[in-house]
Amino acid sequence: MRKVVLFLFIGSLFASVITSAQQTAPTSTNLPAETVNAPAPVDAPNLTLTRMEICSTVTDRKPVNIGTHFPSSQDKIYCFLEFGGAKKETSVDVVWTLGQLEMGRVNLPVRRFPLFRTWATKTIFGMKGDWKVEVLDDKGVLIRSAAFTVQ
Numbered sequence: 001m002r003k004v005v006l007f008l009f010i011g012s013l014f015a016s017v018i019t020s021a022q023q024t025a026p027t028s029t030n031l032p033a034e035t036v037n038a039p040a041p042v043d044a045p046n047l048t049l050t051r052m053e054i055c056s057t058v059t060d061r062k063p064v065n066i067g068t069h070f071p072s073s074q075d076k077i078y079c080f081l082e083f084g085g086a087k088k089e090t091s092v093d094v095v096w097t098l099g100q101l102e103m104g105r106v107n108l109p110v111r112r113f114p115l116f117r118t119w120a121t122k123t124i125f126g127m128k129g130d131w132k133v134e135v136l137d138d139k140g141v142l143i144r145s146a147a148f149t150v151q
Contacts, residue, residue, distance in 0.1 A: 047090060047110055049135060051082035054148045058119050068148045072126040077148065079133045080119045086112045092143065093136040094120040098129050124150055 055078050056065035063080040070077060079094055089112050096104040106120045124131075127150060134145040 047086040048084045049143050050084040052144050052146055053080040054146050055080055061117050070150050072128050072150050076121045076123050078119050078121050083110050083116045085114055086110050088112055090138050095134045096122045097132045098127055
């Protein structure tokens with residue numbers, strides 16, 4: 001049992017965060033603002049984060065099963081991000097934390113489009129507890145964070 005727990009812990013430390021970045025051609029959208037953590041959009045010098053969702057999957061570039069509580073049987077958790085009107089190409093870091101321990105970090109490009117959607121995933125290996133996802137701009141400044149629980 002100890003070997004399994006140790007393997008899962010070490011595996012989670014070295015597991016790479018699987019990311020996908022999808023560009024959306026310039027279009028307008030009427031997506032509802034069903035944000036779980038719904039603070040006002042945050043302006044960084046070159047971009048605006050208009051939407052951040054924690055969800056169980058992304059389908060057709062849209063978050064599915066948005067929530068704050070997920071079962072430990074869930075294989076992956078997604079952090080879906082939507083940016084509006086980036087003035088220049090830049091990047092953000094998505095940082096996954098379980099309790100006080102950083103479990104993963106991924107750098108995602110943000111392209112210069114009126115609407116740009118991207119997401120990061122974290123394989124959670126059934127690790128229960130209170131999680132946090134932080135989005136940092138290219139200078140390491142916090143743009144937004146969201147919390148969720150794996151039960």
